[in-house]
Amino acid sequence: MSKPSYRGRFAPSPTGDLHLGSLVAALISYFQAKANQGAWLLRIEDIDETRSIEGADQQIIKTLARFGLHSDETVVYQTSEERQAAYQSAYQQLEQHKLTYRCSCSRKQLSGLTTYPGTCRNKQHQTEPLHSIRLKTNQQRFQFNDFFQGHQMQNIAEQSGDFNIKRKDGLFCYQLAVVVDDADQGITEVVRGIDIMDSTSRQMYLIEQLKLSQPNYAHFPVIINQVGNKLSKQNHSKTITHEDPYNTTWLALQLLQQNPPKEQKKTQSALLNWAIENWQPEKIFKQTQINYCVDTP
Numbered sequence: 502m503s504k505p506s507y508r509g510r511f512a513p514s515p516t517g518d519l520h521l522g523s524l525v526a527a528l529i530s531y532f533q534a535k536a537n538q539g540a541w542l543l544r545i546e547d548i549d550e551t552r553s554i555e556g557a558d559q560q561i562i563k564t565l566a567r568f569g570l571h572s573d574e575t576v577v578y579q580t581s582e583e584r585q586a587a588y589q590s591a592y593q594q595l596e597q598h599k600l601t602y603r604c605s606c607s608r609k610q611l612s613g614l615t616t617y618p619g620t621c622r623n624k625q626h627q628t629e630p631l632h633s634i635r636l637k638t639n640q641q642r643f644q645f646n647d648f649f650q651g652h653q654m655q656n657i658a659e660q661s662g663d664f665n666i667k668r669k670d671g672l673f674c675y676q677l678a679v680v681v682d683d684a685d686q687g688i689t690e691v692v693r694g695i696d697i698m699d700s701t702s703r704q705m706y707l708i709e710q711l712k713l714s715q716p717n718y719a720h721f722p723v724i725i726n727q728v729g730n731k732l733s734k735q736n737h738s739k740t741i742t743h744e745d746p747y748n749t750t751w752l753a754l755q756l757l758q759q760n761p762p763k764e765q766k767k768t769q770s771a772l773l774n775w776a777i778e779n780w781q782p783e784k785i786f787k788q789t790q791i792n793y794c795v796d797t798p
């Protein structure tokens with residue numbers, strides 16, 4: 502069987518169960534994939550093992566299943582041996598191209614800085630046992646046509662400077678892992694929240710250096726609560742573990758201005774099918790945030 506030409510993914514970190522904000526993210530990536538007759542893949546982004554909560558991955562998968570969202574292929578874990586070997590091989594390629602260097606700067610030394618000043622870049626014989634590995638970057642400007650946000654231009658030098666690809670504790674960093682995963686899974690469009698749009702240039706740079714194929718990007722607006730914070734685990738947003746799938750999906754569709762059907766009594770799968778058939782992503786084009794007033798008891 503040939504692979505569908507559109508391949509999208511939802512990639513949560515196992516730091517807790519899904520809340521409305523992350524469900525909206527899952528749904529947008531799902532509708533976008535299915536409306537394009539594509540595959541929707543689930544990847545558990547557990548690269549930062551220190552933040553993972555035991556059992557959260559299974560809880561996420563269970564909740565998604567309750568909402569009728571199933572990965573079209575085997576769920577990928579970043580901590581798996583296979584993925585770790587892929588990151589190691591990408592890392593070695595960068596090292597061979599002399600694009601990496603050791604950085605022993607402390608958190609304190611770098612506090613208050615938005616971009617890395619390149620302190621360790623030209624240090625000879627860095628012998629500090631505790632060091633991270635940074636990637637040498639340049640002044641190059643990266644342009645991309647974002648599906649939701651339109652034309653974008655980013656410059657790594659202004660956004661982060663040389664960035665870490667391996668941490669002091671030996672774990673690979675998110676930026677490296679995510680581009681290698683997207684390439685290996687054949688992702689054609691990266692659908693994710695606008696809050697991480699500024700990492701795109703770093704990822705495009707990595708893709709270029711590793712000679713991987715470049716996916717398209719689609720950064721959707723984030724859901725914010727009445728005090729202006731993004732709905733997230735950090736803000737203790739209520740999980741949707743016990744919420745009714747139909748009503749919650751309906752609410753998500755309304756937030757996304759999709760005008761979901763008023764008549765109730767339909768099943769969750771019928772609602773998902775309706776949403777795929779009537780998917781109008783242009784309703785949220787150019788929007789950076791969607792307000793959601795959380796009911797306070």
Ligand SMILES: [Zn+2]
Pocket residue numbers: 603604605606619620621622
């Ligand atoms: Zn340094």
